[in-house]
Amino acid sequence: MDSCIFCEIVKGNISCYKIYENSETLVFLAPDQDVDGHMVAIPKHHFENVLDCDKSILHSFIDTVQIVSQHCVKNCGYDGVNILNASDKSAGQSVNHLHFHIIPRNNGDNIDAWPVMNNHKYTLPEMQNKLEMR
DSSP: OTTOHHHHHHHTSSOOOEEEEOSSEEEEEOTTOSSTTOEEEEESSOOSSTTTOOHHHHHHHHHHHHHHHHHHHHHSOOSEEEEEOOOSGGGTOOSSSOOEEEEEEOTTOOOOOSOOOOOOOSOHHHHHHHHOOO
């Protein structure tokens, strides 16, 4: 897919600051530098999001996210990480290539990575009825 910026990064047509790479995945620093250490993890094969990703690729991808996250805590002095994903434009996905944001965190760093959500319309039992896997 030529119009995908992440595919262009995988091909080497766009440079990036690589943090980790294997045969199926790539992790690089987010270019916007909004938060120190903000990384983007992608599978090298194009999938739009977690909803259409091949299961074996998704498993490898999650392994990479865990490896990089553990590295941040064990070797780089961070206390934890945020792992963020949006799957589909309706969820706020801005690049149509599966990706997770990995944001290294320290206690007291004052980074607010969670949205404030106050828009529920249904009770918990109503939502359970709608979402429960039967």
